[in-house]
Amino acid sequence: MIVSPQKYLFIITTVVVLLLAAGIITLVARQSVEQPPSRLTIATTIFPLADIARNIAGEDVYVIQLLPPGASPHSYNLSPQQLTDINNAKVLFVIGHKLDAWAADAITRATEVPIVTVDEGIKLREFEAEDEHHEGEEGDEHEETGTDPHYWLTIPNGQQIATTIAQTLQEIDPINSEVYASNLIAYTEELATVEKELQLQARSAKHTEFIAVHNAWSYLAQQYGFELAAAYEPVAGKEPSISDIQRLQKLVSEHNIGAFYNEPAEHSIGATRFFQDNLGLSVKTLDDIGGIPPRDTYINLMRENIRALSE
Numbered sequence: 001m002i003v004s005p006q007k008y009l010f011i012i013t014t015v016v017v018l019l020l021a022a023g024i025i026t027l028v029a030r031q032s033v034e035q036p037p038s039r040l041t042i043a044t045t046i047f048p049l050a051d052i053a054r055n056i057a058g059e060d061v062y063v064i065q066l067l068p069p070g071a072s073p074h075s076y077n078l079s080p081q082q083l084t085d086i087n088n089a090k091v092l093f094v095i096g097h098k099l100d101a102w103a104a105d106a107i108t109r110a111t112e113v114p115i116v117t118v119d120e121g122i123k124l125r126e127f128e129a130e131d132e133h134h135e136g137e138e139g140d141e142h143e144e145t146g147t148d149p150h151y152w153l154t155i156p157n158g159q160q161i162a163t164t165i166a167q168t169l170q171e172i173d174p175i176n177s178e179v180y181a182s183n184l185i186a187y188t189e190e191l192a193t194v195e196k197e198l199q200l201q202a203r204s205a206k207h208t209e210f211i212a213v214h215n216a217w218s219y220l221a222q223q224y225g226f227e228l229a230a231a232y233e234p235v236a237g238k239e240p241s242i243s244d245i246q247r248l249q250k251l252v253s254e255h256n257i258g259a260f261y262n263e264p265a266e267h268s269i270g271a272t273r274f275f276q277d278n279l280g281l282s283v284k285t286l287d288d289i290g291g292i293p294p295r296d297t298y299i300n301l302m303r304e305n306i307r308a309l310s311e
């Protein structure tokens with residue numbers, strides 16, 4: 001085939017135009033996925049922190065939540081993509097006390113992102129002594145000794161967390177200081193109303209003692225007048241031994257236990273069978289993490305938990 005010089009030029013021009021068009025389309029597509037560089041990005045580990053941060057930060061701040069809905073904070077690993085994404089963040093808020101070390105450790109090694117533990121002003125609790133006989137067992141990825149990290153599960157502590165987040169945002173983004181201050185005031189009022197509602201509801205509870213999958217509930221129990229009689233798992237994610245099972249059996253026969261509470265992030269089929277089929281307890285749901293409807297805000301998470309315990 002003979003191609004005339006004019007036709008040759010036409011083909012070249014067409015190819016160049018097509019390549020340019022493809023380039024522009026790629027560029028536009030990429031821009032719509034990436035965050036605009038001007039938008040402030042902050043990061044959090046678990047859903048309750050992300051939701052509280054969104055309430056304080058408002059719509060103009062992009063909030064990363066590292067732990068996916070339904071995953072356990074006691075056994076999670078960051079993906080390489082998450083480690084890349086977090087480089088855009090000005091700060092990472094963590095619970096600390098080993099709960100979200102999977103995030104804090106990896107991010108400290110791989111990035112320069114500053115980390116803020118949100119426990120300021122919060123009275124931390126130690127795990128109770130009755131669990132101490134598990135000390136020294138092999139494979140102890142232990143949370144049952146030392147500080148109990150589940151402190152976000154009372155409204156007053158949620159309030160303290162909100163205050164810490166507001167103060168940090170004011171430091172890293174002083175231009176919008178007043179926005180964060182007024183968001184904190186509004187959220188504080190909402191939390192105070194919810195706390196009254198929860199205290200009232202908790203007073204109507206038929207039972208105070210309960211059993212849950214893992215030892216996450218001492219802050220909530222103390223604040224709202226309940227008692228975690230026992231946890232099914234001696235350590236989060238670990239099945240009980242035969243002597244643990246015998247101890248649980250004895251406890252259920254001697255105490256007035258309201259129900260066994262399964263937990264979405266630490267779901268245990270073995271525990272459900274044991275308490276429901278063998279011991280005749282009713283099985284309900286408690287959730288320490290949330291992020292799944294109807295526990296789709298921190299406040300709704302707290303409401304659902306107190307409602308489940310009070311029924």
Ligand SMILES: [Zn+2]
Nearest residue numbers: 074214216236
């Ligand atoms: Zn936990």
